[in-house]
Amino acid sequence: MEPKVVLITGGVRGIGKGIALELATRGWSVAICYRTSEQDATATTQAIVERGGQGFAVRCDVSDPVACRDLVRQVEERWGKIDVLVNGAGPYHRVNLFDETPEGWSDMFTNNLDPIFYLAQAVAPGMKARRYGRIISFGMANADKMEAQPMVTAHYIAKAGILILTRTLAKLLAPHGITVNAISPGFIDSGSAPPGELDGMAKKIPAEAIGEVKDVVSVVTYLLSDEAQYVTGANIHVSGGWGL
Numbered sequence: 001m002e003p004k005v006v007l008i009t010g011g012v013r014g015i016g017k018g019i020a021l022e023l024a025t026r027g028w029s030v031a032i033c034y035r036t037s038e039q040d041a042t043a044t045t046q047a048i049v050e051r052g053g054q055g056f057a058v059r060c061d062v063s064d065p066v067a068c069r070d071l072v073r074q075v076e077e078r079w080g081k082i083d084v085l086v087n088g089a090g091p092y093h094r095v096n097l098f099d100e101t102p103e104g105w106s107d108m109f110t111n112n113l114d115p116i117f118y119l120a121q122a123v124a125p126g127m128k129a130r131r132y133g134r135i136i137s138f139g140m141a142n143a144d145k146m147e148a149q150p151m152v153t154a155h156y157i158a159k160a161g162i163l164i165l166t167r168t169l170a171k172l173l174a175p176h177g178i179t180v181n182a183i184s185p186g187f188i189d190s191g192s193a194p195p196g197e198l199d200g201m202a203k204k205i206p207a208e209a210i211g212e213v214k215d216v217v218s219v220v221t222y223l224l225s226d227e228a229q230y231v232t233g234a235n236i237h238v239s240g241g242w243g244l
Helices: 014-025 038-050 065-079 102-112 114-130 153-176 195-204 213-224
Strands: 005-009 029-034 054-059 084-087 133-138 178-185 235-238
Touching: 005 014, 005 065, 005 114, 014 029, 014 038, 014 213, 029 038, 029 065, 038 054, 054 065, 065 114, 084 114, 102 114, 102 153, 114 133, 114 153, 114 178, 133 153, 133 213, 153 178, 178 213, 213 235
Parallel strands: 005 029, 005 084, 029 054, 084 133, 133 178, 178 235
Antiparallel strands: none
């Protein structure tokens, strides 16, 4: 059977890397993209190959619609298709709303929300032609509550926007055999936050523990399985109860 092909943005570290390595163990062809972390991309690609998959790393600024189209074209030319798109890129910064700059405000949307729109447009034609596809994006565990967020306002709005975009794409693509879902992590030990900060948050989580990358990866693999073929437009919380 021809290997499945996945494109993962932000796939060189953290949760994206965890997904890449898990799918590699299943024999998938895994394309990852990065903006500046060439050394990490090379190491992750090597790890993908060592685990039995095919690896391909592409430098790409996914906030650029032209670059997104070119990224999809490169992967499709290399492996003939894209079965799965995982939108893993999503930087954030903490700053009080009244100290935010216009550039910082805009960056949260152009790097979190816009790429999902650009890449969905780019991968949809191929998926529709094959009548198969999976698109997974990442929200935020409490973004569906629409709460005030003075320190991460633009990031929070972008994550809420991802949920609306996910449901819209799911409705449009369901007739073509394509599912579109969101995963909303809480506090996950993915290597991006200082351990001390995570330890302090554990007391505020109903499960009384920080999540691990494998907790998120297991939900991804479920959504990619045949058992989830009728699941679309969902937002699955992976948060130990935080954000409820």
